[in-house]
Amino acid sequence: MPERVRRRPQDAASPALTALLLLIRQVVARPAVQLVLQLSPVLLLSAIFPAAAGRIGASQVGGVSLTTLLLASSLAAPWLSMAVCLPLYRALADLVPGDLGAARSRFCDVWPSAFLHTAPVLLAFALPVALLLRWPLQAMATYVLLGVLHAAFAQSLVLANVARDRVLWASAWVAYAAALFLVPQAWFLPPVAGLLTQLVPLRHALRRVLRPVRLPHGGVARDVARGLLAGGVLWSHLVFLFLRTRGEFAVGTVFLAILPSVLAYNYYFVRLAPDFDDAVLDFRTAMENEPHDGLARRSRVLAGVVTGSLRRTALVGALLVGFTVALADWTGASMPFVASVAAASWLFLMTTLLCYKLEYVGQYREADLLGGAHLLVSATAFLALPPGPTLYLGLIAAELLVFLTALSRCLGHWRSSEYALFWRHATAW
Structure with missing residues (x-):
């Protein structure tokens, strides 16, 4: 008969210790990690943007500093995102977070229509810049194209956001920040890099974009207007400050x-x-x-x-x-x-x-x-x-x-x- 192994006192405590560690993980560690992942754009861009601006140096687009163009686009992006993303949130409201597969299919169904219907909202940001700052045509075209790319990037994040997939959300901003840091002169690359990370989980559903579902124009317009009003409360002062100071602040x-x-x-x-x-x-x-x-x-x-x-x-x-x-x-x-x-x-x-x-x-x-x-x-x-x-x-x-x-x-x-x-x-x- 093998000798009976005595149970050590710490073995008796291990279930309680394990339960305590799990509780700490659930109550403290996991929410803290989720919050850090959610804050990835703030944390990454706060560190990366000053370094990228220094590397851009005297680069210009149509006589306007590239740093100024990137700043203008970055300040408008949160407000713009509220306007262009709200129609997609409405379209997915009855599906997530319950059925992620159906949400992916619906998202790919309505994304082309939502993008086309919300693109004109860029005029609300481009016209004040054109009228007040009087940038040359090349600089204005770059600003508008940056707005288009940021709108597409913001819409691509909707599914990760409503599914509360913080890792997928953070991966987009890691790619965005890496592109900005490595190739800051390639002004179009950060939103494109971030967008590509969101297309990977959609690779099997993306064929549905060839058969898009048309969203009602009136409903989309109403959502865009509400997004502009709601987003303007928190973010509009940054755009107004840029316009008032011509970016010199x-x-x-x-x-x-x-x-x-x-x-x-x-x-x-x-x-x-x-x-x-x-x-x-x-x-x-x-x-x-x-x-x-x-x-x-x-x-x-x-x-x-x-x-x-x-x-x-x-x-x-x-x-x-x-x-x-x-x-x-x-x-x-x-x-x-x-x-x-x-x-x-x-x-x-x-x-x-x-x-x-x-x-x-x-x-x-x-x-x-x-x-x-x-x-x-x-x-x-x-x-x-x-x-x-x-x-x-x-x-x-x-x-x-x-x-x-x-x-x-x-x-x-x-x-x-x-x-x-x-x-x-x-x-x-």
């Missing part, structure tokens, strides 16, 4: 100042949005299967999830603003400018999230009006005030009115979500 200082809002924005969508989506899904299930008497209680729970996600995002953003202002003082950057831009960007972020919540509960008109009010306020401020802290302090004062209105309307609708979501659900039938 402290790029590094501005990027530092907007970093807290960008980080908090991604934190919301990686860490908080999934829980919010699950809470809404549970509520809709309850509307179909539970007595009406219990919906009021569930509505209060759902309202708590909404306010909780807003508070956590606001707190994270505010803490990051404080850290950034302290960092600006330590690095020698203009602390009043960084503080005013960071605080204004925090307000823009919170208004953006409130508008998202309004759209989610079906209040599209209110969200559109708030986005339009923000654009009107921003455009007026950039026309009337000189660039600097005074301009952004004026924006803060005006944006407070937009923010408080959005907050009041959003919380009011979600506190009676059993009615708002019922009518949205009923009209979807």
